[in-house]
Amino acid sequence: MNGSISRLFAVVLLLFGLLIVWTSRWTVIDAAGLQHDRLNKLSLYASWQVKEGQILADNGDVLARSVPAGGGTWRRTYPMGSLFGDAVGFENIELGQNAGLEQFRLPALTATQQTTLGAVFGPISSSSVGNDVYTSLDPTAQALARTLLDGRVGNVVAIVPQTGAIQVMYSNPNYNSNDPFGCHGAGCEVPSAVAGEYPPGSTFKVVTTTAALNSGMYNPQSTIVGNSPLEVSGIPLHNDGNQSWGPVSLTTALVNSINTVYAQVGQNLGRATMAKYMARFGFYSEPPLDYPDEEMIASGERSSAGAPLQPVSSTYVDLGRMSIGQGNLLVTPLQMAMVVSAVADDGTLMRPHLTSKVVNPDGQVVEAITPTVYAHVMSPAVAHELQSMMTQVVEEGTGQAANLDGLDAAGKTGTATTVGDIDDAWFIGFAPATAPRIAVAVELTHIANGYGGVYAAPIAAQLMKLLLSEDL
Amino acid sequence: MIWSWARSVVGRGARAVREPRSYGRNRELFGLLPASLLLTAGLAAVFVQRSNSLSDASLIYGAIFLGLCVLGHLFIRVTLPHADPYIFPLVAVLACFGLVMVFSIYGATFARQQAQWFVLGLVLFVGTILVFRDYRKLEQYRYLIVIASLALLVLPRFFAPVNGAYLAVSVGPVSFQPTEFAKVGLVIFLASYLRDTRQLLASGRRIMGINLPPLKHLGPLLLLWGMAMVILLLLHSIGSSIMFYGGLLAILYVATSRVSFVVVGLLAFAVGAWYLSTHIAHIDSRVLAWEHPFNGTLYNEPGGSFQLANAQFSMAQGGLFGSGFGRALLTVPGTHAAYLPAPGTDMVYAVITDELGLFGAAALLCVYLVLIARGFKAAILARDSFSKLLATGLSAILALQIFVIVGGVTRVIPLTGVTLPFISYGGSSILANFVLVALLLMVSDRARRPAGATVSLEHA
Numbered sequence: 020m021n022g023s024i025s026r027l028f029a030v031v032l033l034l035f036g037l038l039i040v041w042t043s044r045w046t047v048i049d050a051a052g053l054q055h056d057r058l059n060k061l062s063l064y065a066s067w068q069v070k071e072g073q074i075l076a077d078n079g080d081v082l083a084r085s086v087p088a089g090g091g092t093w094r095r096t097y098p099m100g101s102l103f104g105d106a107v108g109f110e111n112i113e114l115g116q117n118a119g120l121e122q123f124r125l126p127a128l129t130a131t132q133q134t135t136l137g138a139v140f141g142p143i144s145s146s147s148v149g150n151d152v153y154t155s156l157d158p159t160a161q162a163l164a165r166t167l168l169d170g171r172v173g174n175v176v177a178i179v180p181q182t183g184a185i186q187v188m189y190s191n192p193n194y195n196s197n198d199p200f201g202c203h204g205a206g207c208e209v210p211s212a213v214a215g216e217y218p219p220g221s222t223f224k225v226v227t228t229t230a231a232l233n234s235g236m237y238n239p240q241s242t243i244v245g246n247s248p249l250e251v252s253g254i255p256l257h258n259d260g261n262q263s264w265g266p267v268s269l270t271t272a273l274v275n276s277i278n279t280v281y282a283q284v285g286q287n288l289g290r291a292t293m294a295k296y297m298a299r300f301g302f303y304s305e306p307p308l309d310y311p312d313e314e315m316i317a318s319g320e321r322s323s324a325g326a327p328l329q330p331v332s333s334t335y336v337d338l339g340r341m342s343i344g345q346g347n348l349l350v351t352p353l354q355m356a357m358v359v360s361a362v363a364d365d366g367t368l369m370r371p372h373l374t375s376k377v378v379n380p381d382g383q384v385v386e387a388i389t390p391t392v393y394a395h396v397m398s399p400a401v402a403h404e405l406q407s408m409m410t411q412v413v414e415e416g417t418g419q420a421a422n423l424d425g426l427d428a429a430g431k432t433g434t435a436t437t438v439g440d441i442d443d444a445w446f447i448g449f450a451p452a453t454a455p456r457i458a459v460a461v462e463l464t465h466i467a468n469g470y471g472g473v474y475a476a477p478i479a480a481q482l483m484k485l486l487l488s489e490d491l
Numbered sequence: 492m493i494w495s496w497a498r499s500v501v502g503r504g505a506r507a508v509r510e511p512r513s514y515g516r517n518r519e520l521f522g523l524l525p526a527s528l529l530l531t532a533g534l535a536a537v538f539v540q541r542s543n544s545l546s547d548a549s550l551i552y553g554a555i556f557l558g559l560c561v562l563g564h565l566f567i568r569v570t571l572p573h574a575d576p577y578i579f580p581l582v583a584v585l586a587c588f589g590l591v592m593v594f595s596i597y598g599a600t601f602a603r604q605q606a607q608w609f610v611l612g613l614v615l616f617v618g619t620i621l622v623f624r625d626y627r628k629l630e631q632y633r634y635l636i637v638i639a640s641l642a643l644l645v646l647p648r649f650f651a652p653v654n655g656a657y658l659a660v661s662v663g664p665v666s667f668q669p670t671e672f673a674k675v676g677l678v679i680f681l682a683s684y685l686r687d688t689r690q691l692l693a694s695g696r697r698i699m700g701i702n703l704p705p706l707k708h709l710g711p712l713l714l715l716w717g718m719a720m721v722i723l724l725l726l727h728s729i730g731s732s733i734m735f736y737g738g739l740l741a742i743l744y745v746a747t748s749r750v751s752f753v754v755v756g757l758l759a760f761a762v763g764a765w766y767l768s769t770h771i772a773h774i775d776s777r778v779l780a781w782e783h784p785f786n787g788t789l790y791n792e793p794g795g796s797f798q799l800a801n802a803q804f805s806m807a808q809g810g811l812f813g814s815g816f817g818r819a820l821l822t823v824p825g826t827h828a829a830y831l832p833a834p835g836t837d838m839v840y841a842v843i844t845d846e847l848g849l850f851g852a853a854a855l856l857c858v859y860l861v862l863i864a865r866g867f868k869a870a871i872l873a874r875d876s877f878s879k880l881l882a883t884g885l886s887a888i889l890a891l892q893i894f895v896i897v898g899g900v901t902r903v904i905p906l907t908g909v910t911l912p913f914i915s916y917g918g919s920s921i922l923a924n925f926v927l928v929a930l931l932l933m934v935s936d937r938a939r940r941p942a943g944a945t946v947s948l949e950h951a
Binding site for chain 1: 498744745746748785787790800805808810820823824826830848849852853856859860863864870876879887891893894897898902903
């Protein structure tokens with residue numbers, strides 16, 4: 020009998036070995052797979068118990084904070100409501116859904132400091148507190164952008180050219196971060212300042228001019244015949260009002276936004292040169308913003324909104340029309356703000372960013388965002404030439420509505436025809452013209468006879484005036 | 492290899508070392524120290540976790556518990572001076588650990604109830620030893636015991652099922668699990684019955700290399716098989732069925748030393764279980780949840796794989812070292828909705844693994860294993876067949892109960908809600924297992940008693 024008992028105990032040993040092996044499977048061997056199973060809500064539930072840090076404006080105003088939601092859980096609330104909807108995004112902790120800066124900075128907002136004691140025994144306290152995220156957003160200017168848009172559909176982006184710090188990023192319509200699903204209609208689903216697809220119209224002539232000057236093939240005095248119409252890709256292209264200008268300088272062509280001149284310049288520069296300068300400005304790349312990639316879109320030629328990008332080298336691209344910002348070119352307002360920012364910063368494009376620093380609950384800076392160069396787009400000499408050409412646009416050309424007293428602005432208008440006489444009105448500009456400290460892009464969607472110089476330029480001017488006055 | 496090692500662990504009767512004088516009673520007393528230290532430290536950890544404050548209550552509870560254990564030890568010292576010195580401290584460690592787990596999972600009220608059950612369990616332990624001082628008297632009542640046990644086993648069938656299985660009887664606020672007591676009774680009966688018939692059963696003819704018992708003696712085997720099937724059929728519980736059938740098959744194997752019984756028995760069980768599990772809806776759903784716990788539809792179905800899948804997630808959270816004592820997520824934060832249903836009873840092993848990790852869970856299994864080894868050792872040292880079979884059966888059924896619930900939680904087998912002995916919250920389990928331990932200690936005392944140094948009545 021004793022032998023049988025020993026053997027029975029051996030069977031028990033085997034059974035218990037089985038239990039330990041299976042426990043190892045779930046705790047160690049298959050643990051990673053289990054933790055990422057879509058049914059596993061443990062990390063979501065854990066996030067409910069974390070008091071996430073605040074998101075703050077450059078003046079310390081609170082844009083997002085956590086408030087108790089009962090039972091040791093927290094929820095997000097947004098004191099500014101819809102003013103920073105696209106920029107800050109939202110987080111619904113209960114559903115585990117988030118967007119915008121709330122999503123991009125989630126690791127910082129939920130970062131919990133692990134002490135040595137905590138590593139051994141687990142956090143002693145039941146709630147953990149995350150880091151605060153400071154942004155460069157300016158609530159006063161953001162509010163002014165909303166006032167100036169006055170309910171019209173459109174976008175405003177303002178960047179400090181020397182640092183890439185974004186001070187204004189406002190879109191209409193804009194969801195209220197406290198109720199992200201309460202916004203209905205076009206523009207609600209995407210942050211249109213970084214994901215909207217608009218034809219840039221004549222504002223793109225700044226890119227074409229950059230390529231023309233920096234490649235050495237043209238200078239501001241180069242003469243081109245600006246008669247209208249001009250056959251481009253087999254279809255007649257007209258100037259505004261079908262006006263024929265005769266031989267004009269490149270400067271005159273920019274000041275008066277002469278389409279037929281720029282179509283010839285673009286075609287003469289060729290696909291490769293245009294592609295090179297567009298790439299330097301950030302076209303055809305995911306915007307380099309501290310924002311979720313899946314919520315942004317690259318600017319460039321597309322057969323239609325949402326379709327794949329078509330490289331400039333493709334014969335499907337109408338090079339002449341692209342050079343004046345028409346054809347199938349679709350851009351984001353952020354992209355055009357980056358274009359004008361590079362001109363204002365003497366040819367150097369700084370990487371744009373919303374975040375300025377991450378600060379832990381003890382007040383120590385955990386991460387400081389230092390300005391970094393995205394691309395050297397053009398030489399400072401070319402940038403200075405372009406700056407003075409754009410100054411003339413405001414002083415004597417299409418952008419005179421931006422010529423406010425004591426502002427000294429420079430810029431370029433854009434009027435992109437969409438359907439019939441419904442236009443997208445654009446203005447990209449910077450100020451002061453001689454020593455730029457702020458760059459803006461303003462876009463108004465679907466305005467009847469919406470000249471950029473009439474609708475967008477005044478908004479840009481007033482905004483720049485406010486930002487410069489605050490800056491003093 | 493594992494056989495020879497297993498033999499070296501449980502030892503051999505002939506080589507057993509007898510200790511002079513104290514028979515390890517002082518070792519038993521010192522063995523209680525870790526138990527009360529564990530209780531004190533564990534309760535202190537829960538206090539810190541809950542309120543960031545240390546209370547002297549943990550010390551007081553620790554002291555009271557130590558006092559109770561010392562009383563239990565003194566009682567053993569007087570009544571069973573030769574008994575195995577490790578069994579009682581191991582049980583105390585498990586009970587203390589269980590009390591701390593219940594405290595951290597359900598809070599002070601439930602912990603107090605569990606402590607009261609522990610005290611009642613100790614009373615029953617003392618009562619069992621006093622009444623059946625010579626446990627072989629039990630043999631006289633074996634038919635009474637088997638009828639009572641079978642009645643207890645089917646009793647829950649007349650009450651409402653819990654999660655589809657008939658395992659508990661609820662009368663008003665009181666709920667108890669009669670199967671816990673039935674397991675002890677059935678082991679006593681079978682040990683006694685096979686003591687008488689084992690020679691007959693073992694004397695079979697050898698056909699094609701397999702020992703077949705005379706046909707008329709196949710009866711008991713068929714009876715066991717029938718009982719396991721009836722448990723499946725009536726109680727809808729695969730786990731209980733495995734536990735009873737496996738435990739009784741273990742006794743049969745030790746009684747007859749016939750592997751053929753085990754093989755035939757297991758095959759018969761597999762066929763029957765397969766047939767019934769495909770024909771009883773509740774068992775079928777348990778098997779489905781076991782096979783596909785992460786199926787989205789099954790997960791969200793009532794009575795689906797929600798509990799089992801969440802148990803896996805909790806264990807994955809634990810990792811090697813655990814997420815920390817009292818850190819397991821049991822309810823959905825901010826609500827009272829259960830994330831892990833039955834955390835202190837069926838799912839306590841998942842909670843332990845989450846909080847203490849693989850190492851903690853493995854350590855717990857090792858404590859159980861040592862307890863079971865001491866049980867088998869008592870069986871080996873025992874000098875009469877009834878004692879051997881009784882200790883074997885009790886140890887085996889204890890091991891199988893642990894295997895059924897831990898295996899169910901870790902998905903080795905389909906989940907059945909039986910208790911984790913001495914740790915799960917619940918009175919029936921603690922009471923029944925204290926009776927089981929009392930019987931083991933009595934067998935052990937008798938086995939290790941030096942010949943002639945006894946005052947007991949030697950009969951038969």
